[in-house]
Amino acid sequence: MPISRGTLPRKAVGAAVPVVLAALTLTACGGGGGGTSADGKVAGDISFQTWNLRANYKDYFNGLIAQFEKEYPDVRVKWIDQPADHYADKLSADAAGGTMPDVVNVSPDLAYPLARAGVLTNLDKEPASAKYRGEYTPEAWQANEMPGLNGGYAFPWYLNTGPLFYNKALFAQAGLDPDRPPKTYDELFADADAMARHSGGKVATLAATPAIEDFGRYGVRLMNADASEFTYNEPKGVELLNRYKQLYTSGGLDSTALTNGPEESGQKFLEQKVAMNPGSAHDLSNFKENAPTLYKNLGITDAPNNTGHPNMYVMGLGISSTSRHKAAAIAFAHFVTDKRNQESFAHKVAIFPSTKGSLDEPYWTRDDGTDEGRVRVAAARMLKGAVNYTPVVMSDEMKTVLQNQVALALQGKKSPKQALDDAVAQSDRLLKQS
Amino acid sequence: MRQSRGAATHWAASPWLFLLPGLAVIAVFNLYPFLATVWQSFTDARTLLPGHWVGLRNFQDMLHDDQFWTALRNSALYVALVVPCTVLLPLLLALLVQPRVRFVGFFRAAFYTPVVASVVVVALIWNWMLDDRGLINGILHALGAGPVPFLGNGWLLLFSAMALTVWKGLGYYMIIYLAALANVPRELHEAASVDGAGAVRRFLSITVPSVRSTMVLVGALSSVAAFKVFSEVFLMAGPTGGPAGQDTTLVMLVERTGTGLSGRVGYASALSLVVFVITLVLMLLVLRAGRGEGER
Numbered sequence A: 001m002p003i004s005r006g007t008l009p010r011k012a013v014g015a016a017v018p019v020v021l022a023a024l025t026l027t028a029c030g031g032g033g034g035g036t037s038a039d040g041k042v043a044g045d046i047s048f049q050t051w052n053l054r055a056n057y058k059d060y061f062n063g064l065i066a067q068f069e070k071e072y073p074d075v076r077v078k079w080i081d082q083p084a085d086h087y088a089d090k091l092s093a094d095a096a097g098g099t100m101p102d103v104v105n106v107s108p109d110l111a112y113p114l115a116r117a118g119v120l121t122n123l124d125k126e127p128a129s130a131k132y133r134g135e136y137t138p139e140a141w142q143a144n145e146m147p148g149l150n151g152g153y154a155f156p157w158y159l160n161t162g163p164l165f166y167n168k169a170l171f172a173q174a175g176l177d178p179d180r181p182p183k184t185y186d187e188l189f190a191d192a193d194a195m196a197r198h199s200g201g202k203v204a205t206l207a208a209t210p211a212i213e214d215f216g217r218y219g220v221r222l223m224n225a226d227a228s229e230f231t232y233n234e235p236k237g238v239e240l241l242n243r244y245k246q247l248y249t250s251g252g253l254d255s256t257a258l259t260n261g262p263e264e265s266g267q268k269f270l271e272q273k274v275a276m277n278p279g280s281a282h283d284l285s286n287f288k289e290n291a292p293t294l295y296k297n298l299g300i301t302d303a304p305n306n307t308g309h310p311n312m313y314v315m316g317l318g319i320s321s322t323s324r325h326k327a328a329a330i331a332f333a334h335f336v337t338d339k340r341n342q343e344s345f346a347h348k349v350a351i352f353p354s355t356k357g358s359l360d361e362p363y364w365t366r367d368d369g370t371d372e373g374r375v376r377v378a379a380a381r382m383l384k385g386a387v388n389y390t391p392v393v394m395s396d397e398m399k400t401v402l403q404n405q406v407a408l409a410l411q412g413k414k415s416p417k418q419a420l421d422d423a424v425a426q427s428d429r430l431l432k433q434s
Numbered sequence B: 001m002r003q004s005r006g007a008a009t010h011w012a013a014s015p016w017l018f019l020l021p022g023l024a025v026i027a028v029f030n031l032y033p034f035l036a037t038v039w040q041s042f043t044d045a046r047t048l049l050p051g052h053w054v055g056l057r058n059f060q061d062m063l064h065d066d067q068f069w070t071a072l073r074n075s076a077l078y079v080a081l082v083v084p085c086t087v088l089l090p091l092l093l094a095l096l097v098q099p100r101v102r103f104v105g106f107f108r109a110a111f112y113t114p115v116v117a118s119v120v121v122v123a124l125i126w127n128w129m130l131d132d133r134g135l136i137n138g139i140l141h142a143l144g145a146g147p148v149p150f151l152g153n154g155w156l157l158l159f160s161a162m163a164l165t166v167w168k169g170l171g172y173y174m175i176i177y178l179a180a181l182a183n184v185p186r187e188l189h190e191a192a193s194v195d196g197a198g199a200v201r202r203f204l205s206i207t208v209p210s211v212r213s214t215m216v217l218v219g220a221l222s223s224v225a226a227f228k229v230f231s232e233v234f235l236m237a238g239p240t241g242g243p244a245g246q247d248t249t250l251v252m253l254v255e256r257t258g259t260g261l262s263g264r265v266g267y268a269s270a271l272s273l274v275v276f277v278i279t280l281v282l283m284l285l286v287l288r289a290g291r292g293e294g295e296r
Helices: A007-030 A054-071 A087-097 A108-118 A139-141 A168-173 A185-198 A212-218 A237-252 A262-270 A283-290 A292-296 A326-337 A339-348 A371-383 A396-410 A416-433 B006-041 B057-064 B065-097 B104-116 B119-130 B135-142 B154-182 B184-193 B199-210 B212-229 B231-237 B251-259 B263-296
Strands: A044-051 A075-082 A103-106 A155-158 A161-165 A276-278 A300-302 A313-319
Touching: A044 A054, A044 B119, A054 A075, A054 A326, A054 A339, A075 A326, A075 B135, A103 A108, A103 A326, A108 B104, A139 A155, A139 B104, A155 A326, A155 A339, A161 A168, A161 A371, A168 A185, A168 A300, A185 A237, A212 A237, A237 A292, A237 A396, A237 A416, A262 A276, A262 A283, A283 A292, A283 A371, A292 B251, A300 A371, A313 A326, A326 B212, A396 A416, A396 B199, A396 B251, B006 B263, B057 B263, B065 B104, B065 B154, B065 B199, B065 B212, B065 B251, B065 B263, B104 B154, B119 B135, B119 B154, B119 B231, B154 B199, B154 B231, B184 B199, B199 B212, B212 B263, B231 B251
Parallel strands: A044 A075, A044 A103
Antiparallel strands: A103 A313, A155 A313, A161 A276, A161 A300
16 A cells, blocks of 8 residues: 555654653663662772862862772772853753762752752761761761751861951051951941941942841851741841841942842952952952952951851762762762862862861961961861851742842831841742742 | 655655654754643642642742742833834944945944844943943043942843843844845835935835834844843843842743752743743734734
8 A cells, every 4th residue: 555645644653652752761761770789899980070170170180080090990980070150950950860970069058959859878878978977077067967858968078168358458548447357247337337437438348238147147046946947037137137237328338239249249349349358268369360459458357257156168079879889989979078188189279178187287277477378277267166057958049039138128128127027938938849 | 647656655755754853853852841841830840859730829829929020020121111222223223334335344343243242241341331330430420420320229220231132132133124225125215305305204204114024023033032031131130130139030030940959840830831921922913013014
């Protein structure tokens, strides 16, 4: 029978459907599969994903991998580095596609949704990884413990904390003592007010609205005990926002603060349009290179806090729960984050190790007289007892909710109390939906 | 004429075989994502968690979401204010650079340059210029005025982003108009001039009717682009959408709610569906208006 015009497509479709379904089924299953035992032999090919580190530390990581492969000849490590932007989207695509690298660089807020989706291994439940827990500072390990998920989901890697940089020349111009920067929130708000008055509103002291970690440092309770509800609308939170509102009105807070991100705030400080900005030891070389006048007048002080516990940022290495060579992945993640290798990495870049006792080493306790040394020692001192204030359950959308409500309060469109109540209500609703 | 079996087979299968690569691409990259978006808009799916059927709940939530109404207002305003500018100004610009006079090539290239410039770079430059201590406010200060909070006030920020969109699109639509103007018979203008018609009269009675279909095309293209605006506002207002999210557009809201590891994919899909329907209606209205004009 000749094939008619009408029957061919129908037949073709009929034949194609099972093929397409088979292909879809195969692709859907291809990346998944359960992970292997973590107690097995340390062998196999594993992938290791970092977050924007290849550009500056290629040789370090290649050396590290070569060293590991020498110690474990049955393991081959494939290093993947992702750009800084859209890292969370890359992780979500990998996780959804079942192609998560065996060892992956995560911060606690990225680890939480991955852990909740069952994509990361609970390190406390695997004897092969749980045995290493004691090597890290308790604060660093706890930073990767997820509420409701009973365990740590990433090996603590490097830490950072921010000193507060200030412009001594702008302080002097405002009649403030450049050698006595504010140490407490009361002093900070008083100095900012003076700066705004003396400069006729031309020089602001800060360029960013308060974020969740600012509420934490101020001593506001951010969440309830089981992390099921936000509580930063308590009276202390309202008090902080009231003070920021006064600051905004007086010109002590830059007029573009409502939309500024960390980069914009940093740029304002670099251009000497604001007098203070939180930063890290990374920024020193930037100041030296791009703003030599500022660098000459640069002051460094501790970020004020009312709790005695500064804020810290934690990076970690998570293990994919579907890793085919989990034993090798755990061995490698531990190798990268062990005391020797963390300290060695922290000598190359202005970060801080999370292993016990590392911050007592002379490199982090003795001021060598250089600016870098001064910042390093000050930051290392702050890190002892520092905590990660940002709740891991707080998604980017919840952070935006807070920022927008704070902006409404600063603009006078809502009272600080109402703004924080609304932010908490919206964030709680998002939390319950998640 | 009776065809042989082989010939018939060849004749029937060939079009489909030729179409297959294109259809496969459309199916994988257009049709499947579209159908998946429609499906997900009725679920509570999140980035890493499968969704459950929730019926119309996402759409009901939208009605009570202040950010949605703010975003809808901003996207609609973008269309209302940007489209007339992108329909008319490039036409005037095209008329200006149409005559073949000395240095006209330079001006054509200059007007087209913003089109090829990266929107990120351009937005950064505009941000620097519009900053409280930037070039524009510097000039205003020298004149004894300002500073104007272009980047600190939600409305001014939105209008600044609109100005950027118009400025960046002028060259693109100008090229389209130049092509259309080349087809307008010169004799019509000459005859009108002989009859005593001035430049404005000739523009209204000859140029505009002659390029009406192109104006409709530009209107349709720029309406869709304006309603789906993202880059300019995102880059100028920041990821939060300006002070208190006041400048958020619909596509920005889709991006904000649907991306990241905790993204609300179901809700973002419902928002995307709303954007799709409104865009479709908008385009049909513009095309219908154009057809109505043409039939008159």
